[in-house]
Amino acid sequence: MGKFIYQELSDRFEEMIVQGTLKTGDRLPSVRSLSKEEEISISSVYQAYIDLESKGLIEARPKSGYYVKFSPRQMHRITSVNPSKPDRAQKATSLAEEVYTNLKKENLVMLSVNKPDAAVLPVAKLKNSLLQVIRKDPEELLDYNSIYGNESLRRQIARISFSAGITVKSEEIITTSGCLEAIHFALLTVTQPGDKIALESPTYFGLFKAIETAGRIPVEIHSDPLTGIELEALEEAIEEGVKACIVISSFSNPLGASLPDDKRKALVELVTRKNIYLVEDDIYGELYFGNARQKACKAYDTKGHVILCSSFSKSVAPGYRVGWVIPGRYYGEVLNLKMSHSVSTSSLTEIAMAHFLENGRYDLHMRNLRKVLHLQSLQYLQAIHRHFPEDIKVSQPHGGFVVWVELPKGRNTEELYRKALERGISIAPGQLFSQKADLNNYFRLSFGKPFTNEIDMALKVLGELMAE
Amino acid sequence: MGKFIYQELSDRFEEMIVQGTLKTGDRLPSVRSLSKEEEISISSVYQAYIDLESKGLIEARPKSGYYVKFSPRQMHRITSVNPSKPDRAQKATSLAEEVYTNLKKENLVMLSVNKPDAAVLPVAKLKNSLLQVIRKDPEELLDYNSIYGNESLRRQIARISFSAGITVKSEEIITTSGCLEAIHFALLTVTQPGDKIALESPTYFGLFKAIETAGRIPVEIHSDPLTGIELEALEEAIEEGVKACIVISSFSNPLGASLPDDKRKALVELVTRKNIYLVEDDIYGELYFGNARQKACKAYDTKGHVILCSSFSKSVAPGYRVGWVIPGRYYGEVLNLKMSHSVSTSSLTEIAMAHFLENGRYDLHMRNLRKVLHLQSLQYLQAIHRHFPEDIKVSQPHGGFVVWVELPKGRNTEELYRKALERGISIAPGQLFSQKADLNNYFRLSFGKPFTNEIDMALKVLGELMAE
Incomplete structure (x- = not known):
């Protein structure tokens, strides 16, 4: 399927923002000049800017034009871990059981569950x-x-x-x-x-x-x-x-x-x-x-x-x-x-x-779901950018529901998991995902739930806990 | 739970009929005399007779009273087979596959499927x-x-x-x-x-x-x-x-x-x-x-x-x-x-x-389902009695959906299965149910479907095929 012209344009800008070519505060070309330059209609440029705005990537400033609102930090490539350590199967299993059991607690902000929230389902x-x-x-x-x-x-x-x-x-x-x-x-x-x-x-x-x-x-x-x-x-x-x-x-x-x-x-x-x-x-x-x-x-x-x-x-x-x-x-x-x-x-x-x-x-639902999840991923990433310490690396999802978060070597996300739980937040500690690799300094966040103030606060709390 | 008086009475008569103590054509005591004799109300006796009539065991003849309509033949105890023969696992498996595949044929009278018909489900x-x-x-x-x-x-x-x-x-x-x-x-x-x-x-x-x-x-x-x-x-x-x-x-x-x-x-x-x-x-x-x-x-x-x-x-x-x-x-x-x-x-x-x-x-559904299945079992058994050759033995179900049918030694129900299928009737040949015992002269009938003329005809055809 061919892309609409506005989509192509929007995608190009998004890439520049995500790659860091355009940085927070940078001004985007005016609608009129871009229209001339690219030889496309003014309405296509508008649509592209509206699309970028809806994703939280740019903002319109009155009488001034469009500016980059968010650029993810220059992403350090997240580190991979070789699965060569002694077997920790028992550990992973008992931790998985603990996480499952704790999911029954009431009023948890569920950032650990890898599923779409009912709000985004048909x-x-x-x-x-x-x-x-x-x-x-x-x-x-x-x-x-x-x-x-x-x-x-x-x-x-x-x-x-x-x-x-x-x-x-x-x-x-x-x-x-x-x-x-x-x-x-x-x-x-x-x-x-x-x-x-x-x-x-x-x-x-x-x-x-x-x-x-x-x-x-x-x-x-x-x-x-x-x-x-x-x-x-x-x-x-x-x-x-x-x-x-x-x-x-x-x-x-x-x-x-x-x-x-x-x-x-x-x-x-x-x-x-x-x-x-x-x-x-x-x-x-x-x-x-x-x-x-x-x-x-x-x-x-x-x-x-x-x-x-x-x-x-x-x-x-x-x-x-x-x-x-x-x-x-x-x-x-x-x-x-x-x-x-x-x-x-x-x-x-x-x-x-x-x-x-x-x-x-x-088909209609899936078109919508993809857009919604994309938007949520950007909203979560922006909040992570605001709240998480500078030395935290996060993955850049191109689909699905999850962000993989890396803390500096030596940090312990099992501890983070327990502290977060005390504050009513559920995350998935890295150790769950391997029996051989040392993933003590990783955890998984799900962005399956619509982004709300509550989620924003939860990510803020996580950021504070990591800064401790 | 205690039984109603009419149920106790009905059960006693049913047993006498099934045991052969009362035979087809025997006259039952008049309602009035039985009421006196048993010291129970006339309406209880009526209810008992209506119950027996609904099961097809007795019939009312105008101005004459109630008569036994059906007594199952003096049941020869069905024979059991010792599972000691050489392994026929392969045979049973391929036959099961054949039976499953043939179930897809249209317009079959399904006497092979061990399940309740939608007509008896809630x-x-x-x-x-x-x-x-x-x-x-x-x-x-x-x-x-x-x-x-x-x-x-x-x-x-x-x-x-x-x-x-x-x-x-x-x-x-x-x-x-x-x-x-x-x-x-x-x-x-x-x-x-x-x-x-x-x-x-x-x-x-x-x-x-x-x-x-x-x-x-x-x-x-x-x-x-x-x-x-x-x-x-x-x-x-x-x-x-x-x-x-x-x-x-x-x-x-x-x-x-x-x-x-x-x-x-x-x-x-x-x-x-x-x-x-x-x-x-x-x-x-x-x-x-x-x-x-x-x-x-x-x-x-x-x-x-x-x-x-x-x-x-x-x-x-x-x-x-x-x-x-x-x-x-x-x-x-x-x-x-x-x-x-x-x-x-x-x-x-x-x-x-x-x-x-x-x-x-x-609970309501189950009370009704039990009655309906009981009634169906009796209707099927009566039809079997009418249509199957004298030397065929059948089990006397006290629950569930199935009757186990035994032909004289040497007969082949796999052949019967194929002949019945040609006539649009599906039965379950005995060989399906063992990998070791020789069950060539057995088959299983299900009475999960309500008894109709079509079923009656199908049982008649089965009887004719067995008589050949």
Whole structure:
């Protein structure tokens, strides 16, 4: 899809601001002069400036023009940590349990939960879809779902997969109870108990649990904060016996890294050449702030070495547990696992979700959600800029919900976590995300909740605690 | 709960008819004389006769009185088969796949599916509950469910567990995606890969799959058609290394057997003494035709050796996938598995189900469902009596949905299955239910669908095919 002229202009200015080429207080060219210079209409320039203003990047000063309001500090590239330290699995597990348990406390400002807030979800429209399907055929909602998953829903998933570069028929898709179940089935299919599974370091702590409860062994691979898993390190691990690799290909958790296109291609070539399997977790793929979706790794898969897993939990309804898997040549095995595990998925949630997707509501919602999350990310980053000490580094998210924060070496975010909790604020300490790397001086913040005074105050408190 | 006087009377007559003490054509005492004789009111006798008439057991002849309309043939006790033959696992699996695939054919008379028909489910009332919860708090429905499962629902499950003799708090219950997921978690918790798991023979084919995909080994134990698993055979198997035992304690599938109370107690004592675990599948426990629910095995468990698994799939809404597990001392392990497997279950279906249970709708529905299924069982049995050849034996269900049918030795129900399919009728051939026992001359019929002319015709066709 082509960009509007104003968008192109807005993007160029945003980049200059984010890169630090334009700094806080710098004056932007006048609307008239820019219009002449770029040979575009005055209204396009206005639209671009309004767009930048809505993102909090510039401000209009009466009778004076537009000025840069925010430039993130010259970003020191966030540091990555090699996963080579002694095993701290026990530590990570007990900390995860503590964090989970504490989530039950009331009146917490939740900066730790990696999910979209209800305020940014299509509550009213999904309610509408629900009401319509309930009225249409209440019997169907009660009956066992098809083993494969609801047919209309699978057709819709096939449709939206196209934008990720994946051409797939509904018969090649199996629905699951969320993305994690899809990953679970993929793992059980392509590996044996005792097998080693490579995954990014740091990564979502649920993946460690999934691997371990399946009797497999997680192997952490050094990952770049911007471009994700390091292929050389992965190749070495494969040579040392790794049998499969799980990668969150876009806007990874907690780094926010995305594999560049050529790295995706190289990764698929690597697993194909080594005759192992890539389990691609694409759950954040649709949540890009840029202009287009990146192709999934699965799009580069010609020999059937990639199993794609995803869900609507991060974009439409976490509580619906509607996920899916595109298992390729392992279709029969995954179907067999699903049947033997829980017979089938829920009819009600899948029928409602199919209706939501069929009526163009999903596409409209996603366009809006991307804008809203982009705006929230900028609002949070600006507040972080205001409140956090100078020596704190933060990631620059291009999609998803999370910011990865780095404190100077030697600082302890587990302590910060406990102190913040006392002040009614929940963050996710870095140690959760690795069993091998020392992430004591990192933590993860989520910007899934709309930015409010309360959030601003919470970030201020965090800043004060870090300054102590 | 005490029975009404008319019920006691009706039950006594039903027993005499079923036992063959009263035979087809026998005249029942006049209402007036019976009222005198039993010292009960005339209206109670009338109610009893109306009850028997509604079950198709007696009929009123004008100006003459009530006559026995149906007496099941003097039931030859259905024969059990020892699971000692060479392994036919491959055969059972491929046959199961064939049966599943064929279910997709249109216009089949489904006598093979072990589920209640939508016609006997609370479609309108559940729709009502859904609409109410959607209007009340549409945001909650979208959000991640609690890891433990919806709190209101767990309180309701605790409440209904009481009638099974189980005193349990909501905090001791974890919800699952159906009963099979609960069993899966239980198995993974109490056993290791490679462990042997005892189960009834014959039993639900999904259990074999669940055991095998978990890397455990199924061991079939000879089971009595009426009283379920043989404890002596089980004890031997435990001595030979079995580490856990799965039992469908009430109205088992496909036998329809229920463990008598003393056998339940003895079974729990056995597993406790041997220090192994019982996974109790109680999914049909509430579907009794008699006057009260039997206590679950879990009710006799004082040392924490029984994990109870159940769901609402066979009583309220198969497609909702709302199940639960009471894991006792393994609470933490099961919770961990649930989290690492699919994070949590669906909020929407659990909140709707909780609402349905909170408002007394469930209890009312279950009272009605039991009556309806009882009536259907009698209608099916009468049709079987009319249409099946004399040498066919059938089980006498006291709950649930299924009749187990035995043909003379040497007959082949796989062939019958294929011939029936050609005539548009689906049955479940016996071979599905065992990997070791020769069940070629058995098949399973479900009476989950209301009895209609179409069903009557289908049973007639089956009878003709068997007579060939």
